[in-house]
Amino acid sequence: MTTAPAPLTARVPGSKSITNRALLLAAAAHGVTRLHAPLISEDTLAFRTALTDLGIRVSGTDECWEVTGRGDGPVGDARVWCADAGTAARFLPPFAAAGRGTFVFDGTEQLRARPLRPLVDALTGLGAELDTVSGGVLPLTVRANGLAGGEITLDSSFSSQYLTGLLLSAPLMRAPLTVRAEGLVSRPYIEMTRSLMHHFGARTRQDGEGAIRVLPGGYTAAELGIEPDASTASYVFAAAAVTGGSVTVPGLGTGSTQGDLGFVEVLRRTGAHVETTASATTVTGRAGGALTGGFDVDMGDISDTFMTLAAIAPLADAPITIRGIGHARLKESDRIEAVARNLRACGIRTEQGPDRITVHPGRPAGARIACYRDHRIAMAFSVLGLRVGGITLDDPACVGKTFPGFHEELRRLFPDHTTPQGI
Template sequence: MKARIPGSKSITNRALVLAAAARGTSRLSAPLVSDDTVAFRDALTALGVRVTTAPDDASWTVTGLGRGPHGGGRVWCADAGTAARFLPPFAAAGTGRYVFDGTDQLRARPLSPLTAALTRLGARITTDSGAALPLTVDAEGLAGGELPLPSGLSSQFLSGLLMSAPLMRAPLRVRAEELVSRPYIDMTLALMTRFGARTDESGGHISVDPAPCTATDLAVEPDASTASYFFAAAAVTGREITVPGLGLGSLQGDLRFVDVLREAGATVRTTTEGTTVIGGPTLRGGFDVDMGDISDTFMTLAAIAPLADAPITIRGIAHARLKESDRIAAVDENLRALGVTTEVGHDRITVVPGPTRPARIACRRDHRIAMAFSVLGLRAPGIDLDDPGCVSKTFPGFHTELTRLFPTPYNPTGLEEHR
């Protein structure tokens, strides 16, 4: 069966800020329409960027400024981490005073590497805590130049700086240390190229020349992180699922999750048209995998690991502790509540397969926790989500699509409200 997966959040929000900075009008086809992307779109509007939507949200049209914003304003980021990381550099490349804020959940996420980098580039930054939202940017443009940026916390800091670099007064040359989630940087650079930015990577440095981007039309491909739940569901139910439009040539590193499922015994076919996963007779365990570059999908694997025939260890995911929740701790807590044996380290988790017992899953307002454990619920009776609606952050129709493809008695609390 074919899964109906919405557009990529990562591509949608990157394309929005690049289109905002570009000269001309860009049209984004099939953007993701979710809490995070709407918050990002509204935040751009607060910065003076005009974004118009088709009546059915099938496309968004962005009238670029060809420069940084001017005049100042208050910018509400809601829960959107990308807004808090991508938009302060864009604002700092303009002029005026901009105040960024968000929910308590977003206020808890660190921004110190970004604020330090922006200060070095000439922005005046003040925060209540020195390391997080609310954050005030007094902008007079950014100088550019040489910039060391420790990226061990989040590749989003580097992406935000790179996407605003064409608006700086001089070339930006970044030395990225301890870079995690490298595929997201590759995605950023590829999209910048689509919008006409001049970039170069050599000798451990990434360089961007100062020259405004050019508007372009872009079709947003399905979200690979979201697709992981449906691919995993196929793997644990023995079914066949295809995601059209997500295949060879994808900009998203998270599509590599299907390689992990192949190691776990699934059959995988990837073509230019899409990707298909067919579940095997058993979910094979007994392996150790580094998922640092695709950490948004580690929870998908960890949640289905109790169904495997041997333990599975996932490594390289320390930065997942600084996402919407401490995702390692959240997965561990919920698996233990289900009666599953785990072993946790700073950057790893080992899941020992075995029978589960009924339990209420603590979602921690984290969409990926809710979606991952929903997949386990296809095979493990008695799973109940304490916050099924949190999936609206990236896929409001998630529960409807999962039950359409995999009809089961599984019905998390409040499911009917989100159909």
């Protein structure tokens, strides 16, 4: 009888999604909020800096950030640099529009390529005065005099972040906001947003037709502990599956607000053993890292983790098809095409459509992985590199966007396996 390996405890940093939402909620709240164990990464530091550009005071240590809220939107004129942070570009313009002044938002070339049109149209419909270049991208100028509220329909087929941005600032509007989100993707992120809004005292409800209504009244400061990032945890969970090891992530349990924890249920379909308790989740791989394929899975609600599955899918015993991920073509990179190209470079056959990819089993060869400045591409293919020698990353440092210590943690957890090296 084979003895199951003892689980290793992974050090997964705080959730980016929770950290950045909580930063904005704290900035809008009355009083001082303490955020415990925030994620310290390029994206969250960019979001924090953008808030200070808007006049919000954020202080404290890496273990606890203290945010002194305004109790309203920002006032004055400011230029706001969003760097590469899509959440900053999508969450902060509604916050600025709820205030008073002129605010100019800009970011890197990569961020300038990401669409903002649905958000621009929605804010214009709520009474904001906006200037943007053709196509609705950064740079974006907001001439703010508060937002009236009302009823709008929002195209949410590209990203759920447009809806989140509107919801977060809705309690600062003069009247209730009702949003009907058409084609909503990544729905669990909206439930996370509403849960955090309620934690800070907002009142929201969803009607039978799917519309979300938010009442005015602002926010109240609150203590909040940031749980580990479920999207980031997908890499160490997948690594356990492909190495036949066992990894536990404390703080990610049955009460998590992060939909991406659902990735472990996909790993269960590959044959991994999964145990989720109130306080932690553990994934244990089968002997030799054997994976079962031959299934079709819709990952539209957890699309940030589809690359984790796709990168290890060649190790399965039959093809795996991932669907519902068309909006992933509009992230930091065209993630479907980026995954397909890198797998082809490893000698693996793939097929793709507008919103899907099929990965066939094979014997991956070492290759230079093109990261496209996309942290999730780099981390996903690093997991494949635990089983395939000769995998290198052209931009290993891009993981700093969400997990600056990723490579070191992977080596600590799996010292007997090869980990990719940058060139």
